[in-house]
Amino acid sequence: MIRLLIADDHNLFREGIKNLLGDEKNIFIVGEAETGESLVTKYRELKPDIVLADISMPQLTGIEALEKLKKSGQHPKFLFLSMFDGDEYIYYCAKAGCYGLVSKKIMKGELIFAIQTVNEGKRYFGAKITEEKLKEIIDNFEKKTERTKNGDELTPREEQIVRLISDGLTSNEIADKLFVSKRTIDTHRTHLIQKLNLKSLPDLIKYSINFCMTDKSE
DSSP: OEEEEEEOSOHHHHHHHHHHHTTOTTEEEEEEESSHHHHHHHHHHHOOSEEEEESOOSSSOHHHHHHHHHHTTOOOOEEEEESOOSHHHHHHHHHHTOSEEEETTOOHHHHHHHHHHHHTTOOBSOTTOOHHHHHHHHHHHHHHHHHGGGSSSOOHHHHHHHHHHHTTOOHHHHHHHHTSOHHHHHHHHHHHHHHTTOOSHHHHHHHHHHHHHHHHHO
16 A cells, blocks of 8 residues: 655645545555645654655745755655656756656556556656666756856756746746745846846846847757
């Protein structure tokens, strides 16, 4: 029997997961959490085998909740469900120590397979993401991060933010999309302005647009 804790701030989504998995004989839903803080509390109380969580939640993000549990000596198995499952999200989730990331558009059969895989102590980031592919994604982001140490290149996160700025997103919108606080995004904006020797936010917006246009033309 796999004991599952569901964490998502949308009640309708949690109900949908419960209805989807309710008839599975080897999966038992032990509890629910609406926020990152309640996730941490419920995990300590219920000791589930797996946490099936959204990344973006109030108070603490899913990743922050995972990190908080790990720092307290816990060894949770997190499987994240998200609307975003691109390589950058796979990288940040894997680096945080989660066991998997799957799209909220996932079919029931694959979700059950993902839960069973994680329960066995294996990682699952989608049917097309083998361990070799996962290592490749992590290595690529690590190499890019290493190249930024001399300040000549943007870090993967900085590049991600620059692209979102070029799309016209506000700090709040970027924070929601990247599952971090607005303060974190504001700090990144300030650092980017300094790093790129720009004078103001409008200059950063112009840079972002030019950066993305140049990237597309290459």
